[in-house]
Amino acid sequence: MYQYDNYDQTLVNERVAQFRGQTERFLKGELSEDQFRPLRLMNGLYIQKHAPMLRIAIPYGLLSSRQLRMLAHIARKYDKGYGHFTTRQNIQFNWPKLEDVPDVLGDLATVEMHAIQTSGNCIRNVTSDHLAGVSDDELEDPRPYCEIIRQWSTLHPEFSFLPRKFKIAVNGALKDRAATQVHDIGLQLVKSDRGEIGFEVLVGGGLGRTPIIGVTIRPFLEEKHLLSYLEAILRVYNRFGRRDNKFKARIKILVKELGKEKFTEMVEAEWASMKDDLLLDGNEIERVKAFFQPPSYQMLADDPLLAEKMAQDSQFAAWFRHNTFAHKVAGYRVVFLSLKTPGTPPGDLSASQMDMVADLADRYGFGEIRVTHTQNLVLADVRQADLYELWQSLKALELATPNIGTATDVICCPGLDFCSLANATSIPIANGIQQIFDNLDYLYDLGDIRINISGCMNGCGHHTVGHIGILGVDKKGEEWYQITLGGSSAKDASLGERLGPSIAKDQVSHAVEAIFQTYRELRLEDEAFLETVRRIGMQPFQERVYGDN
Amino acid sequence: MEIIKDGRIVANDWRHLADDEILPEQAVTVSLLRWKSEKDRLLACGVPIGLRLNSDNGLEDIADDLKHFAVIVLEFRHFTDGRSFSLARLLRERYGFDGELRAHGDFIRDQIFFLARVGVNAFEPTHPANLQEMLPVLQEFTVKYQAAVDVKEPLYRRRK
Numbered sequence: 034m035y036q037y038d039n040y041d042q043t044l045v046n047e048r049v050a051q052f053r054g055q056t057e058r059f060l061k062g063e064l065s066e067d068q069f070r071p072l073r074l075m076n077g078l079y080i081q082k083h084a085p086m087l088r089i090a091i092p093y094g095l096l097s098s099r100q101l102r103m104l105a106h107i108a109r110k111y112d113k114g115y116g117h118f119t120t121r122q123n124i125q126f127n128w129p130k131l132e133d134v135p136d137v138l139g140d141l142a143t144v145e146m147h148a149i150q151t152s153g154n155c156i157r158n159v160t161s162d163h164l165a166g167v168s169d170d171e172l173e174d175p176r177p178y179c180e181i182i183r184q185w186s187t188l189h190p191e192f193s194f195l196p197r198k199f200k201i202a203v204n205g206a207l208k209d210r211a212a213t214q215v216h217d218i219g220l221q222l223v224k225s226d227r228g229e230i231g232f233e234v235l236v237g238g239g240l241g242r243t244p245i246i247g248v249t250i251r252p253f254l255e256e257k258h259l260l261s262y263l264e265a266i267l268r269v270y271n272r273f274g275r276r277d278n279k280f281k282a283r284i285k286i287l288v289k290e291l292g293k294e295k296f297t298e299m300v301e302a303e304w305a306s307m308k309d310d311l312l313l314d315g316n317e318i319e320r321v322k323a324f325f326q327p328p329s330y331q332m333l334a335d336d337p338l339l340a341e342k343m344a345q346d347s348q349f350a351a352w353f354r355h356n357t358f359a360h361k362v363a364g365y366r367v368v369f370l371s372l373k374t375p376g377t378p379p380g381d382l383s384a385s386q387m388d389m390v391a392d393l394a395d396r397y398g399f400g401e402i403r404v405t406h407t408q409n410l411v412l413a414d415v416r417q418a419d420l421y422e423l424w425q426s427l428k429a430l431e432l433a434t435p436n437i438g439t440a441t442d443v444i445c446c447p448g449l450d451f452c453s454l455a456n457a458t459s460i461p462i463a464n465g466i467q468q469i470f471d472n473l474d475y476l477y478d479l480g481d482i483r484i485n486i487s488g489c490m491n492g493c494g495h496h497t498v499g500h501i502g503i504l505g506v507d508k509k510g511e512e513w514y515q516i517t518l519g520g521s522s523a524k525d526a527s528l529g530e531r532l533g534p535s536i537a538k539d540q541v542s543h544a545v546e547a548i549f550q551t552y553r554e555l556r557l558e559d560e561a562f563l564e565t566v567r568r569i570g571m572q573p574f575q576e577r578v579y580g581d582n
Numbered sequence: 583m584e585i586i587k588d589g590r591i592v593a594n595d596w597r598h599l600a601d602d603e604i605l606p607e608q609a610v611t612v613s614l615l616r617w618k619s620e621k622d623r624l625l626a627c628g629v630p631i632g633l634r635l636n637s638d639n640g641l642e643d644i645a646d647d648l649k650h651f652a653v654i655v656l657e658f659r660h661f662t663d664g665r666s667f668s669l670a671r672l673l674r675e676r677y678g679f680d681g682e683l684r685a686h687g688d689f690i691r692d693q694i695f696f697l698a699r700v701g702v703n704a705f706e707p708t709h710p711a712n713l714q715e716m717l718p719v720l721q722e723f724t725v726k727y728q729a730a731v732d733v734k735e736p737l738y739r740r741r742k
Binding site: 038044068185192320 | 661662663664665667668669671675676690692693695696697699700722723724725726727728729730736737738739
């Protein structure tokens with residue numbers, strides 16, 4: 034992974050010093066609440082329900098074991114012993130004290146980490162595919178480009194006070210595992226007819242209040258123009274994006290109001306007048322690529338004993354089938370650590386689990402951990418021969434629930450339990466759905482189902498792109514939930530359609546169960562849930578869910 | 583009244599003239615509106631003229647006039663409105679404006695480093711501010727990843 038040099042380290046150190054000063058000025062009353070707000074947000078610090086919430090950047094979801102141990106230390110020293118991984122591959126701590134935050138940032142800086150631009154109206158932490166570099170459907174590793182974008186966007190002097198937040202995702206594989214179509218800018222690596230690497234540039238996607246699928250404004254952008262094109266888009270947005278209404282300030286609204294053609298024309302005109310002033314050098318691309326070379330894999334054949342172990346141990350077999358993924362190198366396997374153990378808050382990890390996972394990463398995974406946007410962890414490079422041992426260790430840590438990609442692998446925001454924006458709780462809803470499954474056969478029979486839950490329309494739980502989306506709403510002080518069906522953030526991205534009137538909290542699990550039953554009865558052979566929804570539409574589901582009442 | 587200019591605290595020798603004020607015998611800045619309606623009279627009056635731009639003003643239609651101004655003032659009505667950062671950069675890089683570029687109004691100390699990077703070289707805050715304390719902020723960061731007005735090459739061309 035990328036390693037800081039003196040420049041990168043100095044910048045992060047200077048940022049810690051700056052934030053220490055800003056915090057002191059705020060506590061002394063020299064900065065008003067209004068003045069401090071954007072400054073603290075640009076360092077990932079929210080004022081939440083119980084305490085401040087600090088969001089720490091995990092650039093494109095990549096962590097070293099040393100960094101994960103530091104997160105464990107922070108959880109213990111400054112928080113209540115756990116952290117929450119988010120849908121943007123970051124981690125949040127819910128209980129730090131404001132006056133401690135400069136020290137937290139200081140500790141993070143010692144392991145090349147920071148909280149820069151994890152919130153606020155600026156360019157946020159760039160996200161990517163959690164299987165980058167190891168999946169066999171990859172065209173080009175997106176991580177070097179993510180790092181180049183990270184550096185370009187860090188303390189960008191022109192784009193630090195945008196109309197609204199700005200999120201960029203980069204995907205390098207045929208499958209879109211980075212949800213590029215629902216980002217302010219989505220970059221899909223593509224190859225030209227002549228075999229050159231470049232980007233398809235999508236703009237104006239996003240979730241939240243007005244969910245929109247992004248549109249392609251340039252089918253092929255040469256890699257040397259990456260940064261100038263980003264600057265052109267950002268400049269058009271910074272100048273012309275709406276600032277009169279917070280809810281209409283995202284770039285998606287600008288693209289929608291101008292129309293794709295007009296917006297594209299403005300970007301292209303801006304770009305034409307400066308594109309040669311900011312060329313991304315081949316040398317720089319090579320320099321950064323060198324940090325993402327494959328680890329020193331052993332020459333292995335696929336493990337002949339695997340089948341035997343699976344035959345002997347059905348639990349291991351289930352885990353292998355659901356929580357491991359094909360690796361492009363023979364003899365290796367990608368391992369998912371499920372942070373969706375039923376009954377626990379989705380995405381949470383305790384400090385002791387963090388330490389143990391760091392140890393396992395050192396022993397089995399070249400010391401590297403990835404965070405997925407579905408709030409799980411990945412050890413990307415595990416020898417097949419080590420899988421059984423690793424599984425036993427993960428089981429002891431309660432990180433081996435064999436449910437990746439299934440209905441209990443729920444994406445879920447912190448909700449009303451923690452968040453001051455939320456209208457309703459989300460964690461109890463996730464746990465309620467997990468309780469439907471008293472046996473795994475039922476879960477596996479349903480196959481791949483993505484259930485996403487948000488506690489309010491800001492949509493941190495990505496409910497609009499869940500196969501089943503659940504959105505908490507406030508109805509006269511009571512928690513109600515709106516269900517949508519048919520969303521997806523994959524290559525075939527789509528926004529979920531509303532099933533019907535919102536549902537009382539204690540009825541949500543029943544409704545979800547009714548949706549499962551309808552699917553089981555009406556699916557064609559081997560048809561996945563999303564395909565069935567797309568084929569038969571809402572009506573059969575509506576009849577079952579609302580007809581019961 | 584003093585301002586920061588080119589890294590030093592200096593006297594402010596410009597008066598910001600309201601649209602309905604009579605033209606005095608001293609250097610003044612005028613709004614874009616006034617400039618557009620009284621351009622010939624202002625050019626003929628013999629005092630140095632500066633232009634004040636709001637963040638929603640465009641530059642495209644006044645590009646040819648920029649040579650008349652010794653100072654351009656970027657008005658900050660609210661510090662979170664970041665449009666002037668783009669205007670500053672465009673004035674310097676695209677339109678070649680090399681006079682004084684001044685931030686005026688509701689910007690805060692924590693923005694000075696960014697403003698200096700996009701080409702602003704003078705700072706006139708309206709709320710009470712200790713200019714002396716603001717000076718070091720111009721050098722708050724020694725590392726600059728991006729090419730901008732102050733540093734022409736991105737860090738990847740300067741790394742050693």
